[in-house]
Each structure stands twice: as structure tokens, then as C-alpha cells.
Amino acid sequence: xxxxxxxxxxxxxxxxxxxxxxxxxxxxxxxxxxxxxxxxxxxxxxxxxxxxxxxxxxxxxxxxxxxxxxxxxxxxxxxxxxxxxxxxxxxxxxxxxxxxxxxxxxxxxxxxxxxxxxxxxxxxxxxxxxxxxxxxxxxxxxxxxxxxxxxxxxxxxxxxxxxxxxxxxxxxxxxxxxxxxxxxxxxxxxxxxxxxxxxxxxxxxxxxxxxxxxxxxxxxxxxxxxxxxxxxxxxxxxxxxxxxxxxxxxxxxxxxxxxxxxxxxxxxxxxxxxxxxxxxxxxxxxxxxxxxxxxxxxxxxxxxx
Amino acid sequence: xxxxxxxxxxxxxxxxxxxxxxxxxxxxxxxxxxxxxxxxxxxxxxxxxxxxxxxxxxxxxxxxxxxxxxxxxxxxxxxxxxxxxxxxxxxxxxxxxxxxxxxxxxxxxxxxxxxxxxxxxxxxxxxxxxxxxxxxxxxxxxxxxxxxxxxxxxxxxxxxxxxxxxxxxxxxxxxxxxxxxxxxxxxxxxxxxxxxxxxxxxxxxxxxxxxxxxxxxxxxxxxxxxxxxxxxxxxxxxxxxxxxxxxxxxxxxxxxxxxxxxxxxxxxxxxxxxxxxxxxxxxxxxxxxxxxxxxxxxxxxx
Numbered sequence: 001x002x003x004x005x006x007x008x009x010x011x012x013x014x015x016x017x018x019x020x021x022x023x024x025x026x027x028x029x030x031x032x033x034x035x036x037x038x039x040x041x042x043x044x045x046x047x048x049x050x051x052x053x054x055x056x057x058x059x060x061x062x063x064x065x066x067x068x069x070x071x072x073x074x075x076x077x078x079x080x081x082x083x084x085x086x087x088x089x090x091x092x093x094x095x096x097x098x099x100x101x102x103x104x105x106x107x108x109x110x111x112x113x114x115x116x117x118x119x120x121x122x123x124x125x126x127x128x129x130x131x132x133x134x135x136x137x138x139x140x141x142x143x144x145x146x147x148x149x150x151x152x153x154x155x156x157x158x159x160x161x162x163x164x165x166x167x168x169x170x171x172x173x174x175x176x177x178x179x180x181x182x183x184x185x186x187x188x189x190x191x192x193x194x195x196x197x198x199x200x201x202x203x204x205x206x207x208x209x210x211x212x213x214x215x216x217x218x219x220x221x222x223x224x225x226x227x228x229x230x231x232x233x234x235x236x237x238x239x240x241x242x243x244x245x246x247x248x249x250x251x252x253x254x255x256x257x258x259x260x261x262x263x264x265x266x267x268x269x270x271x272x273x274x275x276x277x278x279x280x281x282x283x284x285x286x287x288x289x290x291x292x293x294x295x296x297x298x299x300x301x302x303x304x305x
Numbered sequence: 306x307x308x309x310x311x312x313x314x315x316x317x318x319x320x321x322x323x324x325x326x327x328x329x330x331x332x333x334x335x336x337x338x339x340x341x342x343x344x345x346x347x348x349x350x351x352x353x354x355x356x357x358x359x360x361x362x363x364x365x366x367x368x369x370x371x372x373x374x375x376x377x378x379x380x381x382x383x384x385x386x387x388x389x390x391x392x393x394x395x396x397x398x399x400x401x402x403x404x405x406x407x408x409x410x411x412x413x414x415x416x417x418x419x420x421x422x423x424x425x426x427x428x429x430x431x432x433x434x435x436x437x438x439x440x441x442x443x444x445x446x447x448x449x450x451x452x453x454x455x456x457x458x459x460x461x462x463x464x465x466x467x468x469x470x471x472x473x474x475x476x477x478x479x480x481x482x483x484x485x486x487x488x489x490x491x492x493x494x495x496x497x498x499x500x501x502x503x504x505x506x507x508x509x510x511x512x513x514x515x516x517x518x519x520x521x522x523x524x525x526x527x528x529x530x531x532x533x534x535x536x537x538x539x540x541x542x543x544x545x546x547x548x549x550x551x552x553x554x555x556x557x558x559x560x561x562x563x564x565x566x567x568x569x570x571x572x573x574x575x576x577x578x579x580x581x582x583x584x585x586x587x588x589x590x591x592x593x594x595x596x597x598x599x600x601x602x603x604x605x606x607x
Contacts, residue, residue, distance in 0.1 A: 005472035161465045168464030168471065172429045176418045183416035186378055188404040188433040188518065243420065291420055 008163045016156030020149055029148045030216075031260050036155035037146070037212045038236070039252045043162045044205025045233045046240070046248035050291075051166060052198035053178030054104075055112040057230050058119020062092040062203045063210030064126055064225035068133055070211035071142045071220055081145035085154070085211040092207025093200050095122070100199045104192060107181075119230050127222040138221030139214075146215030154208060159249075165201070166245055174198050175243070206233075239280055241287030246294035251287070328356040330392075331522055331554050332377070337386030339372050339578075346372045348578045349386070354522070354556055354571075359548045361557045361569035363589075365598060369578040370558045371413055374524050378410050379403040390522070405435040405451040407521035411511040413530060413558075419500030423491055423510050426499050427482035430517035432457050454519075457481075482517060489513045489543065505536050509543065516547065523547075525557045529564050537561070541568050562599070566590070574598070 019032055041063060048054050066088030073084040103114045126133050133139060165171060177184040177191040185191045214220045240251025258276060262269035280287065289297075332354040339347040347369040354360050362370050375381045377388060379400045387396045395403050409430075418426050437451035457478050463469040486492050489509040494502060499510060508528055515523055528544065529537045545568050548555050559565045565572055566586045574582040574589055576598040582589055589595055 005467045005475075009467060164467045165464050167467070168475075169432045169459070170461070170464050172421070172425060172432065175421055175425075176429045179418035179420055180416045182380060182400075183412065183418065184429075185400040186380070186404050186410060187430050187514070188401050188435060190399075190401045 008167065009160050012156050012160035012163070015159075016152050019155070020152040031257065033146060033148055033151040033212075033216055034260070035253060035256050036151040037209050037216060038256050039249055040155055040158055040212070041206050041209035041233055042236045042240075042248050042252040043159065043245060044202035044209070046237045046245055047162065047166070047174070047205075048198050048202040049234060049237050050242040050244065050248065051171065051178060052174045052195055054195060054198065055109070055234065056115045056202075057112050057227065057234060058115035058117075058122075059202065059206050059233050060225040060227070060229035061119040061122035062096060062206035063213065063229070064123060064220075064222065065092045065095055066207030066210030067214035067220045067225070068126060068139065068210075069207070071139050071214045072132070074143055074145065074215075075139075075141055081143065081150070081215060085145075085150075085208060085215075088211030089204040089207035092203040092210070096199050096203030097196070100196050104195045104199065116227060116230075120227065123222050123225055126225075133222075136222060138219055140219045142214050142218050142220065144215060144218050146212045150215070151212055154212060158205060158208065162205070163245060170197065178243075235277060239277060239287055241289040241291060243291030244287065244289040244293055247287055247289030247292075250289065250294070254288075328358075330354070331356045331358075331390065332556075333389040334373070334377075335387045335389065337373075337376060337383040337388060339369070339376060339381060340384045346578050347376070347383075350575075350578075350580055351386075352573050352580065352583060354554060356554055357552060358571055359545070359555045359557070359569055360571040360573065361559060361565035362573045362575060363559060363562060363565050364575035366560060368575040370560075370575060371526055372578075373575075374410060374526050374558060377403075377524060378408055402451075404518065405433075406437050407435075407519075408524065409515035409518040409520035409522075410524035411508070411515050411526055411528060413526040415504075415507050415511060417499040417507055417510060417514070420498055422496050423486060423499050423502065424479070424482055424495040426510060427485055427514050427517045428478050430514045431478045431482045431485075434517075434519050485513045485517050486510075488516075488547075505532055508532070508540075512543070512547070516551065516553075521554065523553050523555045525555065527558050527560070529559060529561055537564060540564075544568055 019036070024032065041059070045056060045059050048056055048059075069091040070081070070084040070088040073079040073087060074081055079087075099118050103111060103118070106114055127136050129135065173184075173189055173194050174197075176187065177189060177194045181191050184194070210225070236252045236255055237248050239255060240249070241247030255273070255276065258272060259269055262272050330353050334350055334352055337347060337350050338345065350369075350373065362373065364370050372381070376383045379395070379398055379402070382397055387394055389395065390403075390406060390408065393406070395406065398406075418429060421429065434454040434457050435451040436454050440450040457474060459470040459474045463471045483492065483495065486495050489512055491506055491510055491513065494506060499507065502510065512525070512528065525544065529540055532540060541564060544555065544557065547553060557565065557569060566589075570585060572584065572586060572589045573580055574592070574595050576594075581594040581598060582592040584592075
């Protein structure tokens with residue numbers, strides 16, 4: 001019998017292989033790629049917002065950093081796309097660390113406000129650093145390196161890693177400092193360090209997601225990563241349920257596919273997006289799954305001892 | 306109350322047999338004061354707790370008892386004075402450092418991790434056991450030095466991959482946490498979110514969570530608050546039982562005289578932020594200042 005500890009990894013391997021090998025049309029492949037990209041970013045934000053209780057409205061900036069890093073490395077310096085994508089994540093982590101040191105002392109709404117400002121600041125730097133990023137004209141000519149295989153590979157590896165993390169000591173540490181910061185620090189957790197860990201991991205996921213987005217669109221510009229994008233990331237997490245990683249994936253999948261389904265009606269689909277968010281707020285204010293994971297609804301896996 | 310707690314009723318309260326006169330001083334408060342703006346919450350407070358003691362702090366509401374606990378556990382740093390734990394100055398350490406040195410506490414206004422299950426609450430503490438020692442630093446002072454207990458610890462990479470020590474360690478953390486839940490009589494509620502447990506159970510869960518840290522000193526902040534007499538009776542047994550079973554130095558705050566008088570051989574009595582008496586229950590009961598603090602002065606009435 002397979003070890004229970006590897007159940008999550010196995011489940012992700014199955015999902016990954018299905019996504020990669022299931023016969024699909026070109027258009028459907030595009031949706032799968034987009035789905036993977038959105039899910040990676042949403043998982044990052046979910047760790048920070050749902051599991052650590054830090055509301056962020058600026059995480060699109062980390063996607064922008066990842067996207068620009070990967071684009072500049074592949075186009076200007078001819079680096080292979082795989083290391084370039086990972087480098088995108090790492091640059092996002094470094095910037096997140098610089099931002100986190102002063103701002104993670106803020107709690108609750110104050111951090112949310114600071115994150116809006118910092119997110120916009122990063123976007124504006126990218127927009128005005130003409131010589132390096134080509135500014136608001138955008139950065140064209142990126143190879144379409146985000147194939148179905150690449151996107152699914154990153155989604156599978158990062159997804160399994162994320163679920164493993166929240167099922168480990170770090171997951172309990174973050175949830176403890178979310179539920180009661182003082183009690184957590186009196187259980188021996190350095191809560192500032194816990195919050196920093198969550199921010200760095202979430203920045204890594206968003207950076208990777210941005211780098212993949214650049215390779216999918218072949219073109220990036222700063223306005224793709226504005227506050228709208230940031231709020232969309234947080235909205236997906238709230239939609240899926242704060243404190244539920246599987247809820248985040250489900251929420252992300254629902255919102256991405258609904259938006260794709262109504263692509264014909266172009267800007268009017270934002271009405272549908274709004275209606276979707278309002279209806280979940282009315283019908284299930286705690287989000288699709290609340291703060292439970294999907295397997296806790298199955299009778300057999302509900303009790304894990 | 307569960308059978309587990311009833312069983313202990315037959316045990317002698319061991320604390321009264323153990324003499325603590327000759328053991329080492331574990332905790333020493335040296336002239337500490339605390340101001341909140343212009344209000345002096347604690348004034349020149351000094352007392353020592355010896356290893357293995359079961360001591361109590363009593364005093365009317367607002368006497369500054371919880372402030373003392375908050376200073377020992379470094380939620381606040383005292384305005385003046387110093388706190389020594391195992392001959393080490395811990396006055397200015399941060400809360401998590403003090404905790405890793407072996408001081409665990411419960412809270413008067415319950416601070417459980419409400420959305421986590423009872424078991425996860427205890428596991429959160431169990432995974433955080435530290436071994437500690439004092440090491441001389443560059444300036445010649447002793448500074449605390451702690452490292453995670455390897456039995457309950459695994460690396461970030463092992464968390465990420467669920468390989469290596471992950472499953473064995475998680476199993477150990479879970480087993481030990483279940484044992485502790487069982488000890489306080491909450492095993493049947495292990496999977497219920499802590500925030501939805503009845504009040505008395507939340508209090509006992511806090512005790513289990515503090516014990517899971519394997520502390521050297523346990524601080525219990527009004528453990529009997531809001532309990533009915535029957536629950537208080539079982540709680541007394543739980544506290545004395547834990548004290549003897551884990552050989553754990555315990556400091557209890559209560560303003561119910563009867564709880565402290567029954568279980569603590571060493572009592573400190575406070576009023577208006579200052580110590581007014583210290584001694585055995587008999588001494589405290591016959592102290593004129595204590596009586597006036599609790600029952601009022603003749604002059605004040607007349």
C-alpha cells in the first residue's frame with residue numbers, strides 16, 4: 001500500500017497527467033494554460049490571505065516582477081525559459097523581503113492599504129524605467145514558452161508543494177498566528193518571521209505565475225498588473241473560502257472558466273463577474289468551501305488519525 | 306467532567322508533601338513596576354518561586370495579577386525592575402524567546418486558535434518544543450540559546466515534499482497531543498473547532514496546549530473563572546494532578562480564595578499593584594491587610 005504521506009503528491013501527479021495528456025482542442029488548451037497560471041497565483045495569495053490572515057491588494061506587482069524578469073532574461077540575454085521562470089519567482093521573493101521588513105509590522109487593514117501603495121509603486125517603476133522595461137509601450141516579442149506542458153508542470157509541482165506545506169508544521173504555524181497572534185508568540189512562534197515566510201512563499205508563487213503569463217501572452221505591459229488584477233487575485237481567494245487551499249483552486253477554476261465562457265460579450269462579462277461575487281457573498285458568505293479542505297467533506301478522510 | 310479527572314480525586318495533593326525549601330530558585334521578580342501612562346499597575350513587586358513549587362497569586366479585581374503574568378511572559382516589558390528565570394535575566398526578551406526558554410501560560414480571556422481543531426491547537430504547541438541552554442556571548446553575558454527538539458521537528462524541504470522525517474514526526478506530534486488531550490478529558494472532542502467548545506473545555510484545552518510545550522514553569526491565569534463549583538473542584542484536581550505528574554512548577558492566579566487556599570502551599574497576596582502579604586494559606590488567612598483588602602477596613606466603613 002502506498003504511504004499516506006504521499007497521497008497528496010500522487011493526487012497532484014494524477015491531476016497533472018490528466019491536464020497534460022487529455023486530448024483537447026487548441027482553444028481548450030489555452031484555457032488549461034490560463035487556468036494553471038491563475039491557480040498558481042491564487043494559491044500564493046491564499047497562503048497569505050486565507051492562512052496567515054494578511055489581506056493584500058498588491059500581489060499583481062509580484063506577478064509583474066516575475067513576468068518582466070523572465071521576459072528580459074529570455075529576450076535580451078537568451079537564457080533558457082525554465083531558469084528564467086524560476087528567476088522570476090526569486091526576484092519577486094527578494095523584492096517581497098525588502099518590502100516585508102518594514103511593512104509586516106502593520107496588521108489588518110493597515111497592511112492592505114500599504115500593499116495597494118507598494119503594488120502601484122512597483123507598477124509605476126516598471127512603467128517609467130523606459131530604458132530597461134520599455135515602459136508603458138509594453139514588452140513584445142516574448143517566446144511562447146508557456147506551452148501546455150510547461151504550465152501544467154509548474155502547476156503540479158507548486159500545487160503539490162503548497163498542499164504539503166499547509167499540511168505540515170508551517171501550515172499550523174501560520175494558522176495559529178492568524179487566529180491569535182499573541183497566543184502564537186507565547187507558543188514560541190516568532191510571529192513576525194511566520195508572516196514573512198508566508199509573504200515570501202506567496203511572492204514566489206505570484207512571480208512564477210507572472211513569468212508564465214508573459215510566455216503565454218507573448219507580450220506584457222505594466223497595465224496588465226494593476227490594482228484590478230490584485231483585487232481579482234484576492235477576490236478569487238475570498239470566493240473559494242479563506243483558509244481553504246482546495247477552495248482557492250475551485251474558486252479560481254470557476255471564475256476563470258466563467259470569464260472564458262462569456263468572452264463573446266467582451267466587457268459586459270465584468271457584469272457576470274460582479275454578479276458571481278455578489279451571489280457567493282449572499283449565498284455562502286464564508287466562500288465556496290469555507291475554511292475546510294475538500295477532503296474533509298469526504299467521510300473517510302474527515303478524521304485523520 | 307470526565308472520568309479521567311475524577312480518578313485524580315483519590316490522589317493526595319502531592320504539593321503539600323514535597324518540601325521546596327532547599328530546591329533552586331526558578332523565577333525571581335526583583336522590584337518590578339509597570340506604568341500604563343499615568344497609571345501604576347504594579348508597584349515594586351518582588352517574590353521568588355522555587356523549583357517544584359505550586360504557588361498562587363491572589364488579590365481583588367484590578368490588583369495587577371494579570372499584569373504580573375504579562376511581564377513574566379514578556380507580553381509587556383516592565384517599566385523598571387528585572388525578572389530572572391533560571392538565573393538568567395529575561396526582562397527584555399521577546400515573548401517567543403521567553404516561551405522557548407520554558408515558560409508557558411494560559412490566558413484569562415481564552416486565547417485559543419479558534420478555527421483550528423482542539424487537536425491542532427495542541428499539535429501547534431507540541432511541534433514547538435525547544436531544548437535550551439545558556440551560552441556565554443561575546444560580551445561575557447549569558448544569553449539564551451535554544452534549538453528545536455529534534456523529535457518533533459523536520460525541515461522546510463521535508464514539509465514541502467512530505468518525505469523523510471515528515472510522516473514519522475507528524476505521527477509523534479499527533480500521538481503526544483492526543484495523549485495530552487486525553488489527560489485533560491478532551492479526547493472525544495479532538496476534531497471539533499476549538500472556538501465551538503464549551504467554556505470549561507476551552508479552559509482545559511488551554512492547559513493541555515501549555516503542557517504540550519513541556520515547560521519548566523506553567524502560569525495559569527484565572528483557570529477557574531466562569532466555572533461552577535463542581536467544575537472548580539475537578540479543576541483543582543487537574544492542577545494538583547498535573548503538578549505532581551509532570552513535576553512542574555506552577556504559578557496560579559485566582560481571585561477565588563477557596564481555590565488557591567486549597568491547592569497552593571505558597572501564596573502571594575496583592576492589592577493596588579503591590580504585594581501586601583506572602584506565606585502559607587494559614588498566614589494569609591490571618592493577615593490583617595489581606596482581610597481588609599477583601600472585607601474592607603473598619604475605618605473605611607465608619
